[in-house]
Amino acid sequence: MAALVVFGIEERLFGVPAEDVERVLPVVDVMPLPESPPVVAGIVDYGGVIVPAIDLRPRFGLPPRPLRLDHRMLVVATRRRLLLLLADRVEGVTEVAPQAFDDMADLIDGAALFNAAGTSQHGLVYVYDIEALLSVDEEVALDAALDRAGVP
Amino acid sequence: MTAGGPGPGQDAADLPDAEIRRILRQRAAALARQPGQGGLVREVDLIAFRLGDQRFAIAADTVLQAARLGTVTWLPGLPAFYRGVVYQGGEVFPVLDVRPLLGMAVAGPAEATTIALLVEAEGRALALAADRLDGLVRLAAADIAPPAGSDDGPTLIDGLTEQGLVVLDIRHLIQDARLVVNGQPTPRTRTSGGSSG
Numbered sequence: 585m586a587a588l589v590v591f592g593i594e595e596r597l598f599g600v601p602a603e604d605v606e607r608v609l610p611v612v613d614v615m616p617l618p619e620s621p622p623v624v625a626g627i628v629d630y631g632g633v634i635v636p637a638i639d640l641r642p643r644f645g646l647p648p649r650p651l652r653l654d655h656r657m658l659v660v661a662t663r664r665r666l667l668l669l670l671a672d673r674v675e676g677v678t679e680v681a682p683q684a685f686d687d688m689a690d691l692i693d694g695a696a697l698f699n700a701a702g703t704s705q706h707g708l709v710y711v712y713d714i715e716a717l718l719s720v721d722e723e724v725a726l727d728a729a730l731d732r733a734g735v736p
Numbered sequence: 737m738t739a740g741g742p743g744p745g746q747d748a749a750d751l752p753d754a755e756i757r758r759i760l761r762q763r764a765a766a767l768a769r770q771p772g773q774g775g776l777v778r779e780v781d782l783i784a785f786r787l788g789d790q791r792f793a794i795a796a797d798t799v800l801q802a803a804r805l806g807t808v809t810w811l812p813g814l815p816a817f818y819r820g821v822v823y824q825g826g827e828v829f830p831v832l833d834v835r836p837l838l839g840m841a842v843a844g845p846a847e848a849t850t851i852a853l854l855v856e857a858e859g860r861a862l863a864l865a866a867d868r869l870d871g872l873v874r875l876a877a878a879d880i881a882p883p884a885g886s887d888d889g890p891t892l893i894d895g896l897t898e899q900g901l902v903v904l905d906i907r908h909l910i911q912d913a914r915l916v917v918n919g920q921p922t923p924r925t926r927t928s929g930g931s932s933g
Contacts, residue, residue, distance in 0.1 A: 612760055612761075612766075612767050614764075629767065630767060630768070631767065631769075651756070653756055661877075663877045
């Protein structure tokens with residue numbers, strides 16, 4: 585069984601492995617990061633560490649929307665960096681059997697959208713491997729944008 | 737309906753935009769001041785080993801076993817990265833010297849190698865030749881600097897530490913096309929009787 589933290593953006597549900605989630609926090613103000621990839625909403629000072637905030641909305645063709653006080657952010661640790669994932673709400677932790685996953689790589693053009701889809705008690709969940717959440721191009725563009733902003 | 741301050745459950749629609757932004761900025765400032773985020777640094781457990789005078793490390797969770805290397809049998813047709821195959825725990829593992837694969841010179845006699853790290857990833861398994869085991873090391877992921885040129889796609893190493901430890905990316909390494917033997921995508925050979933080479 586894989587434990588996922590399931591979160592929602594509008595009516596869509598997303599999941600990331602629970603072991604990769606450090607914390608869930610109420611959303612905070614996100615500072616814009618010039619020339620960053622669309623999936624990067626901006627940066628947040630996380631206890632002295634500048635952490636990119638990721639907004640999956642553009643991936644799914646959803647228009648930008650102002651943050652609300654009841655929105656959440658998930659702190660996830662990838663091998664390269666910490667990321668904040670912006671979410672409208674967090675549904676909770678759910679166990680998803682591996683069999684419930686369909687490997688979407690062959691089905692969907694541009695599989696980078698997400699890594700798998702599974703059904704949980706909440707419904708269909710787009711499951712992300714946080715190491716592959718950002719494409720190589722996005723990682724490079726993000727690094728360059730952080731460099732230009734003087735972020736170590 | 738919610739009394740008190742701007743709690744997480746409060747309906748933001750009740751508040752003017754400027755007030756929401758003020759609260760979000762206030763939260764951001766509080767988060768920035770929060771100490772101890774250093775504790776969130778991701779650590780990785782690695783098994784470190786030596787080949788010649790080069791130190792390598794691989795993710796500990798990919799290591800099935802460290803074993804004294806028994807008789808290594810050379811098989812015709814094996815690429816030069818392999819020393820041969822060993823029989824271990826009922827299975828045959830190809831023994832890989834990672835250095836030629838990484839373009840490193842192999843110094844010293846190959847016979848010095850006495851240890852095999854049996855590793856498994858992506859459903860494949862092989863044995864990595866090692867001269868000496870340095871044991872388990874725990875490193876902050878941030879201390880492993882990605883290799884130069886890693887923007888060009890996957891490389892076989894996760895990075896280097898300041899101490900010169902080469903951290904191998906076993907998941908990519910084990911899938912490297914150059915490791916393919918006789919058109920078999922999997923280096924592991926199961927001893928299912930009658931079909932030995």
